[in-house]
Amino acid sequence: MSLIRFNDVSKRFALKGRTQDALSGVSLGIARGEVFGIIGPSGSGKSTLVRLINRLETPTRGTVEVNGVDIGKLKAAQLSAVRHKLGMIFQAFGLLSSKTARQNVLFALKLAQKSLTDADHQRVDDLLARVGLSDHADKYPSQLSGGQKQRVAIARALANAPDILLCDEPTSALDPEATQGVLDLLAELNRDLGLTVVIVTHEMDVVRQICDCVAVLEEGRLAEVGTVAQVLFDPVSDAARALGKHLLPHAPAISGAADTRLRLTYFGEVVTGDALSAATQGADVRFSILAGQVSELKSVPYGHLIVDITGADRALVIERLQTRGVRVEALI
Template sequence: MITFQDVSKTYAQGGHAALSAVSLSVAAGEVFGVIGASGAGKSTLIRLINGLETPTGGRVIVDGDDVDALGVEGLRALRRRVGMIFQHFNLLSGKTVAQNVAFPLKLAGRPAAEVKARTSELLERVGLTAHADKYPAQLSGGQKQRVGIARALATGPKVLLCDEATSALDPETTEQILDLISGLNRELGLTIVLITHEMDVVRRVCDRVAVLEAGRVVEEGAVEDVFLHPTSDTARRFVREADGEAATAPGVGGRLVRLTFKGEATYKPVLGEVARVTGVDYSILGGRIHRLRETPYGQLTLALTGGDVDAAIKSFEASGVRVDDLTGEIAR
């Protein structure tokens, strides 16, 4: 659905490259996350998808079109197929909720009866029917983002771009908006690209993720792989931030390992069994049970001492538990 081929972008006033040699592709129907720190190039990347920015090198292909080669009319048509929502909602403050949602339909020259019917259908979908005649200033942040979503869906897009869409919201509202976005993906088959600086957002809704650092993709893959076994320092940092996992374990000896339990292994009494058989002791340094979209998983960070540590690691692995040796990593 979306392909970046060796894309670079240097702003005229910028000097250094905001994006360098970015190649990635987003399949139809998936939720693709782009995570990076401030200034990594996330906004630039997402704005290239609907032609709000143009690349200085490479090509961005969306739904079969080379975005940079589209004329004014072609771009307008593309933007009807690619909706966008924003961190600060970007609503028209002088228009009501219903008028905000109707706006793109009116711009597209749709007949009045269709505009009315479609607007009420969209307001119903995002749960704002009762607020149709209010103005944005009378709404909560979450309600404003719902208006943004309804407006983005007005022209029946295939793709929804989410530019830090939950960054201005509290955790509970964030969860509701992410649920709404997930539902749109499931029920309408919308392809979704979201940019964020929070790994938790990626964990909750994305199928795949690219990690951006200083304009380059430093890691990309299934969320499960990147989240459970990050390979780049940047991804590790984001995962740790999301977990609050200890980055150091001062004064603890032994072999530091992270166990990942998934699927059946999650419910086996593996820890005690392995300790008994191999004679190792363990101190628990950190732990969490979470979900990756719908899949539960558990991770435990342990210091293993005494007994036969190598045999213990083999036994964990034989029980379907993944073991990562953190002895080198944890000091980083």
């Protein structure tokens, strides 16, 4: 059973005397313990979708279930209890400027309970240490960098030991170095604490680095959903192809026939070996590498090559590649 489930969810807003559909008929499930990406261009409905999980927004139609419970049916006290187990971080950090980093994290505990104990104060210090900010605990937001502010926001979101961490464009306001640090931290929290992480982004590279599965939204509709590898390497929608195209190498424009070109994709241990050389050894073929890269999908290495192979043993080489776990596609 999915930890989070959207059942035929639509959301309509009234704007200046007219209505606009932000979401239309979205159904998908998010498994416990996974990092799930929600991606799409601006205005695709991705932030609205994640805000439905903690009922900051309510569906116009359909239901949203968290751990099997329709949160739309919860009364105020029940909803408050659920929200305490749903940490959330935002693009703009949402820190209180008049409070230090430690006080910002403590504030989340104050909202959940009437009084604070010594154990609560120790928990806050432990959380700040976990996000690498022990030396900055008494600094105010104005004294912190963007990446440090987001780390405070993450510590605050963890204050009540949530089961789910909702992240709405958490790296969009950060420079590349701070972005990498925040993504590494989120991956660590998912791995070490078993947190289910839902991350909204418009960047496929963020999805590539951290997510297990991803949903692609386009104009409020679910264009496709699947593992990151499926959506990146086997997109079925134009929206997914557009989002992922800059992450994959493209064959250069060459005059003449191109029906001898192949796209090779391989994962894990195959990347560390020389699959192409092994497959072509002793074979009557001529090959050239037109484009390629080696990268990672959530720490799993993958290779992606575009090659041109001709010769009498071309079919044999393709068979050898496939036997070694390389995915081979004709590229025309």
